[in-house]
Amino acid sequence: MRENMKRPLNLGMDRFSGLYLWALFIIVFSIWSPSLFSTTSTVHSIADGQAVPAIIAVALLLPLAANAYDLSVGATANLTAIVAVSLQTASHASMVVSIIIGILCGTAIGVINGFIVVKLRVNSFIATLGMGSVIAAGQTIVSGNNQPLPPISTTWSNLTSTTVLGFQIVFVYMLIIAVVVWWVMAHTPAGRYLYATGSNTEAARLSGVKVGKWVWLSLIGSGTLAGLGGVMYGSLLGPSLTFGQTLLLPAFAAAFLGSTQLIPGRFNVWGTVLAIFVLATGVQGFSDITSVQWLSDMFDGVALITAVAFAVWRQQSAPSRRQHPDSHNQNDPTPPRAVEEEYQSLPNVGDASGDG
Amino acid sequence: MSAPGQIEDPMTPGEDVANPPALSARGVGKTFPGSRALIGLDLDIAPGEIRALLGANGSGKSTFIKILSGFHRPDPGAEVEIGGAALEFGDPSACHVLGGRFVHQDLALINDSSILDNLSFGEGFPTRMGSILSRSARQAASESLDQVGLDLDPLTLVRDLAPAEKTGVAVARALRETRETPVRLLVLDEPTATLPAPEVRRLLDIVRRVAARGVGVLYVTHRLDEVFQVARTATVLRNGREVITAAVAGLTRGQLVHYLVGSELDEAHREAAALADEADAANTVLSIRDLRAGSLHGVSLEIAAGSVVGVSGVTGSGREFLLPAIFGAAKREGGEVSVDGSTLAPFRPSEAIRRGAIFLPADRKLLGGLMDMTARENLTLSSIAEFWKFPMIRRKTERTDVRQWFDRLQIQPPQGLEQTLLTFSGGNQQKVLFAKWLRLNPKLLLLDEPTQGVDVGAKAEIHHQILTAAAAGAAVLVCSSDIDELVALCSRIVVVRDGHIAADMTGADITVAKVSAETITSQAEHALT
Numbered sequence: 001m002r003e004n005m006k007r008p009l010n011l012g013m014d015r016f017s018g019l020y021l022w023a024l025f026i027i028v029f030s031i032w033s034p035s036l037f038s039t040t041s042t043v044h045s046i047a048d049g050q051a052v053p054a055i056i057a058v059a060l061l062l063p064l065a066a067n068a069y070d071l072s073v074g075a076t077a078n079l080t081a082i083v084a085v086s087l088q089t090a091s092h093a094s095m096v097v098s099i100i101i102g103i104l105c106g107t108a109i110g111v112i113n114g115f116i117v118v119k120l121r122v123n124s125f126i127a128t129l130g131m132g133s134v135i136a137a138g139q140t141i142v143s144g145n146n147q148p149l150p151p152i153s154t155t156w157s158n159l160t161s162t163t164v165l166g167f168q169i170v171f172v173y174m175l176i177i178a179v180v181v182w183w184v185m186a187h188t189p190a191g192r193y194l195y196a197t198g199s200n201t202e203a204a205r206l207s208g209v210k211v212g213k214w215v216w217l218s219l220i221g222s223g224t225l226a227g228l229g230g231v232m233y234g235s236l237l238g239p240s241l242t243f244g245q246t247l248l249l250p251a252f253a254a255a256f257l258g259s260t261q262l263i264p265g266r267f268n269v270w271g272t273v274l275a276i277f278v279l280a281t282g283v284q285g286f287s288d289i290t291s292v293q294w295l296s297d298m299f300d301g302v303a304l305i306t307a308v309a310f311a312v313w314r315q316q317s318a319p320s321r322r323q324h325p326d327s328h329n330q331n332d333p334t335p336p337r338a339v340e341e342e343y344q345s346l347p348n349v350g351d352a353s354g355d356g
Numbered sequence: 357m358s359a360p361g362q363i364e365d366p367m368t369p370g371e372d373v374a375n376p377p378a379l380s381a382r383g384v385g386k387t388f389p390g391s392r393a394l395i396g397l398d399l400d401i402a403p404g405e406i407r408a409l410l411g412a413n414g415s416g417k418s419t420f421i422k423i424l425s426g427f428h429r430p431d432p433g434a435e436v437e438i439g440g441a442a443l444e445f446g447d448p449s450a451c452h453v454l455g456g457r458f459v460h461q462d463l464a465l466i467n468d469s470s471i472l473d474n475l476s477f478g479e480g481f482p483t484r485m486g487s488i489l490s491r492s493a494r495q496a497a498s499e500s501l502d503q504v505g506l507d508l509d510p511l512t513l514v515r516d517l518a519p520a521e522k523t524g525v526a527v528a529r530a531l532r533e534t535r536e537t538p539v540r541l542l543v544l545d546e547p548t549a550t551l552p553a554p555e556v557r558r559l560l561d562i563v564r565r566v567a568a569r570g571v572g573v574l575y576v577t578h579r580l581d582e583v584f585q586v587a588r589t590a591t592v593l594r595n596g597r598e599v600i601t602a603a604v605a606g607l608t609r610g611q612l613v614h615y616l617v618g619s620e621l622d623e624a625h626r627e628a629a630a631l632a633d634e635a636d637a638a639n640t641v642l643s644i645r646d647l648r649a650g651s652l653h654g655v656s657l658e659i660a661a662g663s664v665v666g667v668s669g670v671t672g673s674g675r676e677f678l679l680p681a682i683f684g685a686a687k688r689e690g691g692e693v694s695v696d697g698s699t700l701a702p703f704r705p706s707e708a709i710r711r712g713a714i715f716l717p718a719d720r721k722l723l724g725g726l727m728d729m730t731a732r733e734n735l736t737l738s739s740i741a742e743f744w745k746f747p748m749i750r751r752k753t754e755r756t757d758v759r760q761w762f763d764r765l766q767i768q769p770p771q772g773l774e775q776t777l778l779t780f781s782g783g784n785q786q787k788v789l790f791a792k793w794l795r796l797n798p799k800l801l802l803l804d805e806p807t808q809g810v811d812v813g814a815k816a817e818i819h820h821q822i823l824t825a826a827a828a829g830a831a832v833l834v835c836s837s838d839i840d841e842l843v844a845l846c847s848r849i850v851v852v853r854d855g856h857i858a859a860d861m862t863g864a865d866i867t868v869a870k871v872s873a874e875t876i877t878s879q880a881e882h883a884l885t
Contacts, residue, residue, distance in 0.1 A: 187748045189740045196737055199726040206685050206723055207738045207792070208709040265728060 014314070018261040018271070022278045029285030036288040044166050046280045051174040052077075052233045054276045057251040057258070058174075058181050059225030062218040064255055064267045065185060066211075067198035068117060068124035070222040072109060073251060075135035077230030078244025080105050082143050084231045085239040088151040095156060099231050106227020107220060109135060114216030124215075132248075143241065150238040160236040170232050174273075177225065182269040184221075194218055195266065253300045254279065257307035264314060279303055376440030378403050378541040378572020379424075379456075384434040386419050393419040394430075395596045401541065401572035406563060408583040408604070409576045410616060411593035412838060417576055420593075421545055425458055426450055439540035455540035457530035459547060465514045465526055472497045472510035475529050500528040503569070504562045520555035523547050524562050531566065542566055543574045548582060551672065560586045578670045578837075580612055580876050592616055613872050641831035642682070642713075642800050647691035649681035650674060653855040654691070659831045661799075664822060666842035667835040668875045669852035676718070678852065679802040679835050683715035684708050685723070695800050709738060712799035716789060716806055718835075720782070724789050727778040731767070732758045734777050735792045761791040766817055783814025790821060801825055801832040807841060819845060839875065843868050851875050 030038040056073050063070045084102030087093040093101075109131065116127040150156070160170040185191035196204040197211045205211045233243060257279070258272030259265065283296045379401040386394040394416040401407045411417045422428040424436065429446040436443040438454040451458075465474050475497050481488040482496065497510035506524045514522060527547075531539050544563065548556045556579075563586055567573050575587055583590050584604060592599040592615040599615045639661040647655040652674040659665050669675030680686035681702075682693050688702040695711045705715070717723035726734050735758050736743065743754045758773055765787045768780075777785055786806070793801070803822065807815040822845060826832050836842050842849055843866055851859040851874040859874040 183747070189744050189749065192733065192737065192740050192749070195729060196726055196733070199729050200722075203717075203723050203726055204737070206683075206705050206715060206717060208706040209737065210706055 014260070015262055015264055018257070018274045018278050022274070022281060025278065025281045025285055029281075029288065032285075033288045037285055040166065042284060042288075044168075046277065046284055047171045048168040048236075050276050050280045051168070051170040052229050052236065053247055053250050054174045054254070054273055055177055055229035055232070056226055056247045057254040057272050057276055058178050058269055059222040059229065060251050060255045061181060061185065061258075061267045061269060061272060062194065062221040062225075063124065063215070064259075065191070065194040065198050066215050066218045067201065068215050068218060069128055070113065070219055070226075071125065071128040071248065072113060072132040072135055073222055073226040074244040074246070074248035075132040075139070076106050076109050076223055076226040076244070077233060077247060078241070079109075079135050079139045079142070080227040080230035081234030081239050081243070082139055082148060082241070085150060085234045086142060086148045088156065089149050095151070095153070095159075102231045102234075103224060103227040106230065107224045109227075110220035110223025111216075113223060114219040117219060118212040118216045124219075128219075136244075139241070145241070147241050148239050150234075156235055160232050168236070170236055173232060177228070178269050178273055181225075185269060190214070190217070198267075249304065250276070250279070250296075250300045253304035253307065256311065257303050260307055260310050260314070265311070275303070275307075375403055376437070377401060378405070378439060379574065380437040380440075381420075382435040384420065384423060384436065385431040386416075386423060386428055387431050392596050394423075394593075397593070397598055399591060399598075399601070401574060403540070403570045403572055404567050405589060406567045406573040406575055406587045408587035408590040409574055409593070410578075410580075410583065410590060410612070412616060412840070415593040416596040417593050418545075419596075421458070421543055421574075421576065424451055424456060424543060439537070453537065455537040456543070457539055457541065458543045459523070459526045459530050459545065461546045463522060463526040465522055465529075467515040468513065470511050470513055471501070471508060471517075471525050474514055474525060475500055475510070475532065500532055501525070503531060503565070504528045505565045506562070518555060518558075519551050520558040520562075523551070523559050527562055527566065531571070539571050541572045541574065543576070545576045546578065546671065547575075548577065548579060548672070556582065578876065580609055583612065584609070613869060613876070616872065641696055642833065643694050644682060645692045647678075647681060647693065648689040649686055649691075650677035651855050652677045652681065652852070655852070655855075655857055657850065657857065659800075659833060661829050661831050662826055663848060664826045664832040664834060664846045666846035666849040666871075667833060667852060668837075668839060668842055668849055668871055670876060671837065673852045673875075674855040675835060675837075675852040676804075679715060679804045679833065680717070682708075682833075683713060683802050685715060685717065709796070712796075713802060714793040714796060714798040714800070715802040716786075716793065716804060718805040718808060720785055720789065720809070725777045725785055728776050730774050731762075731777055731780065731788050732773045734788050735761060735795070738792055739795050757795075761795065765791050765821065767791070781814075783810040783818075786810050786818065787814060790818060794821065794825065798825070799830055801830055802835075803832065804835045805837065806834060807836075807838070815841075839868055839871050843871060853877070 026038075036042070056077060059073055060070060080102040083105050084098045087098035087101060088095060113124075113128055113131055116122050116131070117124045120127075160168060160173070162169045164172055185194065193204070193209045193211075193214045196207070196209050197214050201211050229247075230244070233240075237243070254272050254275040255267060257275035258269075259267045261271035261274055262268055263271065279299055283299050286295050377400050379399065381397060381399040384394060384397045384399075385392070397416070397420060399407075399420075409417050409420070419428060423430045423434070423445065424443070426446055426448040430436075434445070436445075438451060438456045441454050443454060443456075444450040466477070469477075472494060476493060482492045483489060494510050501508055501510065501524075504524050504527050506521060506528065508517070508521065508525075514525060517525065527542070527544075530542060547563075548559055551559060560582065563573060563575065575582075577583065587604050589601065590604050590607065590612070591601040592612070594616065640658050641661045642657070642659040644655060644657045647657075651672070655674075655678065657665075667675055667678055677686060681688050682700075684700065684703045684705045684707070686703075693700045693702075695708070695713050698711055700708050700711060700713070708715070721727060726737070732755065736754055740749065740754075743750045743757075755773060761767070762770055762773065767784050767787045769775075772780065772784075777788060780788065790806070801822070806822065807818055810818065819841075822832055822834065834842065834845060846866065848860070848862045849866055849871055850857050851861070851871065853859075853875070861871065861874070865871075
């Protein structure tokens with residue numbers, strides 16, 4: 001990350017606007033409702049409550065970096081939670097086995113997503129949207145639409161709710177996952193290939209990047225991490241049949257908001273984690289003041305739209321080339337072609353996903 | 357310029373006050389930072405006249421068209437009138453209002469829609485209370501098609517049309533008149549570049565028909581045959597200046613070629629010539645057998661280590677498919693490619709790179725660079741594994757290495773390692789991408805328009821790097837529409853025409869005049885000589 005600090009551009013407010021906003025929330029709410037808001041229990045409840053959503057958001061970053069969407073993460077998390085719990089209560093499998101099988105369900109979903117996107121060349125948005133629905137059906141098959149009973153053993157719930165320095169350990173798990181994903185994305189060739197694929201798939205392919213492989217792996221990564229997150233949710237709060245879908249939008253909001261922070265223009269782990277906690281702090285602060293039910297939905301929706309609008313605006317106001325007046329797609333966010341000498345007509349290049 | 361057949365003022369424009377010239381340009385120039393793209397051009401087109409505009413890449417013809425279309429603003433002092441009314445510069449709609457119309461090479465038709473819809477998207481459908489009046493829309497469309505001599509059902513999908521018919525529809529759309537002004541001027545920008553020969557004839561008929569209605573036509577082309585078939589007058593540009601304007605009837609093909617390319621560059625390939633002696637003819641690096649891809653049908657070629665081989669061909673000849681098909685950027689339909697004796701699987705760039713081949717695509721923005729990633733990330737993308745030592749990419753080593761390449765290729769700004777590629781100038785972007793490949797010590801360099809849109813300084817640096825790589829034993833295949841460049845660089849030039857290699861030239865044959873003649877000759881004409 002250090003080299004990004006040295007970038008001559010973007011030293012201003014925009015990169016750290018999330019931090020400023022966070023500070024603002026904390027100050028305002030501390031003054032507004034000091035007895036409720038500015039307590040250590042608020043800190044703990046935000047940290048613990050946002051751990052699983054943060055894991056899901058971080059999972060999303062892998063495919064997003066490669067310009068692929070994984071809309072099935074919510075459903076995946078939900079399914080793995082139900083699987084991991086049902087195996088213990090209904091099938092009396094051991095806890096470890098149940099957890100491993102639960103996570104592997106997530107991995108398997110990632111493998112299938114990858115197959116559909118890379119081999120069948122279905123747009124990732126459509127592929128994973130459909131897969132989310134298929135998974136929901138699978139979950140109903142597994143559970144019979146009855147919420148399974150949580151395992152009686154306290155080991156199961158202690159797995160995530162043991163406290164460390166006042167935080168539930170699930171928060172620590174989240175940090176570990178974030179560090180690992182950050183390491184992959186920022187410090188390994190894999191990360192470089194993912195970003196290259198997302199930046200310009202065909203150029204990356206022509207540079208020798210096996211773009212199909214990396215998109216596939218990114219979806220396996222997001223599926224696996226979503227599975228992990230789901231299992232933790234099942235341990236932390238018990239096996240709900242519906243929590244998955246509620247995680248999806250906040251995760252996207254955080255990922256896109258995160259892409260405007262710290263390393264603007266790039267999906268990045270710490271920006272995303274920051275975004276999750278800024279949003280959660282805002283929601284928490286307001287709910288200490290009022291008791292309306294719609295705050296969190298409103299926050300996430302507005303944050304998602306604002307983040308994307310901001311990213312588009314940034315792209316347009318960047319010192320880019322002039323827009324070609326007779327280009328057909330004025331909304332195309334890709335940089336316009338060279339101004340001079342466009343006499344070369346493009347040879348018909350093949351589909352990007354061929355080299356897998 | 358005292359060539360026979362030159363007519364100084366072929367049309368005596370403006371003699372008829374009631375019938376002003378379709379286009380009248382005076383003193384049009386354009387200066388870009390570091391280069392003068394167009395210098396003091398005067399150009400008049402009478403109503404009904406078809407004027408051919410010729411010139412190599414970089415001669416200024418695209419700049420002129422972009423000034424007319426409002427994309428570029430000319431240097432102060434320029435005056436342009438369309439149909440007698442002054443054109444306001446820098447406004448994309450100004451020319452349209454005055455009756456000037458453009459058909460660009462890519463036509464901008466929507467393939468999945470009908471002719472009728474395509475014709476109506478611009479001007480709108482006739483409606484009553486918000487509903488489209490389909491019968492009158494269809495009738496209007498038929499009339500438009502009739503004007504260009506196309507007898508087509510307006511409900512046909514554009515996708516199902518022959519290439520010349522598509523261009524015809526684009527012309528018909530351009531000619532649709534607004535209520536206020538009749539169409540005065542039609543600019544056709546290389547309309548035949550991608551058309552096969554019989555289709556060209558149909559298109560030329562359409563152009564004649566349009567001119568017969570009194571519309572002035574500015575016809576930009578690379579193909580000399582068409583100039584003689586359709587144009588009444590021709591203007592040749594070179595290096596931003598008008599070389600000649602003359603009636604076509606008084607010109608010979610030889611003169612036209614001479615005006616196009618001049619003769620001042622015949623000695624420029626000294627460095628390359630010295631290299632030719634070192635070429636290791638016994639050591640074949642690239643061997644292609646019966647390659648078929650796109651409009652290439654059956655190309656065979658062998659290239660020796662240490663040689664720089666040029667590929668020339670007009671757009672549409674199949675030239676633009678050659679390098680992508682070799683490398684695996686585009687699909688191959690048949691044939692075999694091997695590098696250093698091992699066969700390259702089709703459509704597998706990563707494998708081609710492993711075998712020592714690299715490819716610099718012609719389209720830097722779409723295929724070459726990762727514009728929103730940093731110069732450093734672009735430069736090391738293909739060799740990042742080198743810097744990986746568990747658990748981290750060695751960022752410091754990487755940066756030191758990138759800095760060396762910045763030095764070696766004189767990339768500006770020298771401290772720009774962490775800036776996005778987008779912020780670099782075209783020439784420096786190209787140098788970054790070139791450095792990415794040179795890092796790999798390639799055995800085979802496939803370079804597609806390596807200096808397109810590149811400033812003069814960067815061009816010289818890139819040429820130097822190409823020759824250095826060859827001197828170190830690499831085989832280089834350079835595809836360029838700039839024949840001057842090929843002649844300066846190459847010890848051997850192959851000419852692609854109609855999908856196969858029509859000429860393979862070495863030694864004394866490599867002059868701009870001879871290569872140009874081979875490149876722009878049509879096949880039919882070649883059979884006669």
